[in-house]
Amino acid sequence: xxxxxxxxxxxxxxxxxxxxxxxxxxxxxxxxxxxxxxxxxxxxxxxxxxxxxxxxxxxxxxxxxxxxxxxxxxxxxxxxxxxxxxxxxxxxxxxxxxxxxxxxxxxxxxxxxxxxxxxxxxxxxxxxxxxxxxxxxxxxxxxxxxxxxxxxxxxxxxxxxxxxxxxxxxxxxxxxxxxxxxxxxxxxxxxxxxxxxxxxxxxxxxxxxxxxxxxxxxxxxxxxxxxxxxxxxxxxxxx
Ligand code: NAI
Numbered sequence: 001x002x003x004x005x006x007x008x009x010x011x012x013x014x015x016x017x018x019x020x021x022x023x024x025x026x027x028x029x030x031x032x033x034x035x036x037x038x039x040x041x042x043x044x045x046x047x048x049x050x051x052x053x054x055x056x057x058x059x060x061x062x063x064x065x066x067x068x069x070x071x072x073x074x075x076x077x078x079x080x081x082x083x084x085x086x087x088x089x090x091x092x093x094x095x096x097x098x099x100x101x102x103x104x105x106x107x108x109x110x111x112x113x114x115x116x117x118x119x120x121x122x123x124x125x126x127x128x129x130x131x132x133x134x135x136x137x138x139x140x141x142x143x144x145x146x147x148x149x150x151x152x153x154x155x156x157x158x159x160x161x162x163x164x165x166x167x168x169x170x171x172x173x174x175x176x177x178x179x180x181x182x183x184x185x186x187x188x189x190x191x192x193x194x195x196x197x198x199x200x201x202x203x204x205x206x207x208x209x210x211x212x213x214x215x216x217x218x219x220x221x222x223x224x225x226x227x228x229x230x231x232x233x234x235x236x237x238x239x
Contacts, residue, residue, distance in 0.1 A: 004071035005029045006064075008054055009081030011048075013034070013180035014130065017206035018078055021214045028071040032063055032081065046117050054081050054107030058133055066116050066198040073118030076126040076217045079108040084145045084182060097144045104148035109155065114168075116163065123148055126217045129156045130209075133176045133232045136239035149174075153228055160226030169225035171216045176232025179205040200233030 010019040010031025016039065023029040023045045030048040031038065038049035049072050052063035061122050067074060082104045085096040112127055119125025134142055134148025152172055159170040177194055183203065186194070195201065209231045215221055218227070230236050 003015050003027045003080070004073060005031070005066065005076040005112075006067055006074045006115065007078040008032045008052070008107075010078075011049065012038075013182065013211050014175065014206050015080040016042070017076070017210035018080060018213045019047055020045065020209070021210035022217065023076075023216055024131070025170065027076065028063045030067040030071060038220075042229075045167075054111055055102050057110060060110050060114055068118075073122065075119070075122070075124065077112065077115040077142040078128045078129075078130070078213055078217070080130045081107060081112055082130065083147075086145065087184045088139050088141050089143055092144060097147075100144040101148050101151075104145070105151045105155070106193075108152060112155075112159065116168070119168045120163070120166055120179040123167045124151055124165070125163075125166075126215050126221075127156070127159065127163075127168065129170070130212050130213075131156075131172045133174050133175045133230060133236040133239070136174060136228070136230075153226075157226045164225050168214070169216070170222065171221075171224060171226070172228045173209060173216070174228055174230045174232065174236065175209045175214055176204055176207055176230070176235040178206055178231075180206060183214060196236075198233045198235045199237070202233065204231060204233060 005022045005027045007019045008041045009015040011033035019031050021027050032052040050063040050066045052059045129152045130148040131152045133187045156172045212231050
């Protein structure tokens with residue numbers, strides 16, 4: 001396979017693992033990053049790094065142009081970029097809420113809409129949205145984040161219905177607690193409480209999420225769309 005793949009927020013954490021996995025499968029991978037320099041590892045893998053804040057429409061348009069010039073229209077989009085601003089409801093400002101929604105939901109809408117243009121024309125494509133177990137189960141102190149991640153399920157399933165007959169699949173991956181910068185912010189006490197609820201009794205590895213994304217992006221997954229796939233060690237069972 002040598003498809004044009006774009007992973008948003010692919011410079012670190014889960015996105016970096018996804019970029020590595022897809023490049024390893026032979027795809028032409030582009031990633032977006034927001035600041036600093038993209039990791040040397042990606043440069044060595046031959047990945048294209050484009051600077052882009054998904055909350056800025058012009059930057060999204062510019063990033064797609066750069067990717068299309070280098071690799072052709074985007075055939076696989078992994079909408080991975082996301083943020084959290086955790087706090088209890090009464091302490092949650094309007095800005096805490098809207099910033100998280102603006103990035104995780106509206107930013108995802110923006111990149112998906114832009115990628116879908118080329119996919120519709122080609123009558124083929126793969127869209128993978130990165131949600132979270134807390135979008136399905138809820139989480140105290142994460143009302144903004146959980147709302148944004150739950151919204152991706154309705155968004156993705158609507159797109160599955162809208163785009164399915166054009167050979168485009170849209171699936172949602174719902175990771176549990178994966179060892180990345182995002183979860184390293186948790187206190188030891190929070191980690192202990194969470195660990196007790198995970199049947200697999202460990203945090204997940206970024207590569208385990210990446211393997212699921214790689215499968216959903218593959219030919220073999222052509223008949224899977226509108227699915228919400230947990231990669232959570234059993235944490236979200238029943239949701
Ligand atoms: P991370 O914080 O290491 O990486 C997030 C990436 O998103 C970074 O590359 C960052 O630059 C990018 N990003 C954030 N805001 C952006 C914006 N406005 N424009 C462009 N890029 C932006 O986090 P991690 O853990 O790798 O998370 C990746 C995705 O997986 C996120 O959507 C997160 O919500 C989700 N997730 C993570 C879990 C975990 O346990 N680490 C669990 C469930 C979901």
